[in-house]
Amino acid sequence: MNQLLKISAVSLLTIGSFSAQAGIFHSDTLKDVQSKGSLTCGVSTGTPGFSSPDSSGHWSGVDVDVCRAVAAATLGDSNKVKFVPLTAKERFVALSSGEIDMLSRNTTWTHTRDTSLGLTFAGVNYYDGQGFMAKKSLGVNDVSELDGASFCIQAGTTTELNLADYFRSNKMSFKAVTYDTSAQTKAGFEAGRCDALTSDVSQLAGLRSTLKDPSSAVVLGNVISKEPLGPVVRKDDNTWLNIVRWSLNAMIEAEELGVTSATIDDASTSPGVQRLQGKSGKLNESLGLSKDWSRNIIAQVGNYGESFERNIGMSTPIQLPRGVNQLWIKGGILYAPAFR
């Protein structure tokens, strides 16, 4: 009898704790990050210029810089980031399950992703588009000449859908060979499994430069889709969404104000710069951050332009022009909402 009682008591307790778990729901990401003392950020498994580790395991890239900016804003140290490499398939589950605090992994902002996954896009840190790389021996200059061709694509990307859409609307036929990773896609293209490779334009130049013979392939001029890439957070935490969104905006605003990591601490009479330095205004309060949050971002990570030039600009092997990713005052579409 005693034993029976004991067993019942233990099972009841277990069930009780199990049911109690159901009620707890984490939605204060800022508090979690600050009590952990580090930010867990989902990045790609290695996309040069956007997020890739070097030989000593140090991550860099424009996507990585967004993670670092958020860490600088919330923890005061841009190095307190734990990077979690994720494949295209894993990324959303990792975010919605709470494995990572934010996702910054060349992810296209689409209607479906924004509305049906329980996630929210916090902004755009790179305006991309889908382009093509073809074998030079084909003598092709335009996608419209690729009717009936085979394309190597990476699985689990919007690229697959855009390609099908484009060929359907132009009444052309095609074959898609879908690989799991970007490296396999490149290998398939090199081995002649497909006539052309299609991916985001930002990645084509990088992929071409890593071919055994880069001159054997040409990047076509066509761009067939809009691919606004940006950081993503869970939908249930509005404060956290604002922190990520405004960390990115602070970097863009700083470039517009002409403030760099070298000049952020210089005395300035401009009200805009003073707000960025945290010397005036109360932009920190509603975010629950310290007064110097935006100053830390610029001092430790730099403004948007610095991040761009350091990771993917003309002085890097990726050699991407600013293009539409230029500030709105310089002819691009990069525009941070009013920083006040």
Add this chain to the structure above:
Amino acid sequence: MFTKLKSLLYNNEVRAVLFQLLAVAVIAYFAYQAFDNLMLNIEQRGIRSGFGFLNDEAGFAVNDNFFLEYSPASTNLQAFYVGIVNTLMVAITGIFLASIIGLIIGIARLSNNYLIRKIATIYIEIFRNIPILLQILFWYSIALNALPSARNSINFFDTIFLNSRGLYLPKPVTGFELYIVLASFFIGVIGYVFIKKRSNKKHDETGIKTNTIPHFLGLVLLLPIVAYFVFGAQLEYPALKGFNFKGGIDLSIEFFALAFSLSVYTATYIAEAIRSGVESVDKGQKEAAAALGLKDSWAMRLVILPQALRVAIPPIINQYLNLTKNSSLAAAVGYTELVTIFSGTVLNVIGQAIEIITLTMLVYLTISLVISMILNIFNKKMQIKGN
């Protein structure tokens, strides 16, 4: 009253049932809580749920498609079916090849010839001990790099083409003539089975053996060919147009690489199962067969193998199931089977991981259960009757 209840509680039978009921209740409660917790979280995070997405437009292209209608305008459900068919095709091809290779290697392993025996052993030791994923990638890159490009395809009489993208075969055009040819093939098969049965009966009764190979050739092969020439069924030949071959049947190189590596790998286990089966047959059986004057090959075919298979079939069933499940490694080489299409592309587009992964798992479960059911029936038939 209380003492009666107490005595009831101490009754062994009552206690056994009580504890089992309690255990079931606890497990059911845990399952319910886990499910409830899940649904709550999904709702709170605003994630779409349900199976409505199956009727949405898929929007992506699929490389391998055997006989279903599919285009990017098809629904996710159709994409799901294409995935199932592709998984089944690679599994069936793999099982067929693995059985043949396995049987040959298994018997070779027991050969009296030193060289044959050693080659079989080396084959088994090499392919059994390398992870299957590496083998798939290895054979795929060999096929990709060794075969010529589309323009320099290996050409068999202008009807069959092989290049680094796949194998292109002529395809019969469906129509009246095709059905005549198919019908004559079936008539031939039925006729042959009838003749074979009669000759077996004659053999059992009189001991006179009739050679039925001419009957086989005449009925099963010649009859459809004659029907084909008389009625003239149309074939659609593949032809190089622009970048790729068009028309005919197109089997991708990914399909071959996957089916081949799965067969080569699984065959090693089947070979070992067959060897252990043959070794389990009592030595006296072989000696008795020799005493009756049976040739070695006859003794193997008529006496040893039927008894060996009884022992070998259960482990072979396991290997067939493993092969089917291993086919999900296709994602590595881009063969578009169920996991690649459904748990890959559709999952990424739709994002409803729970529904999609559940459906995928159910398909594998069903396939595995069906295979094991069929082979269990076969196994029962093979067992010694009345023993």
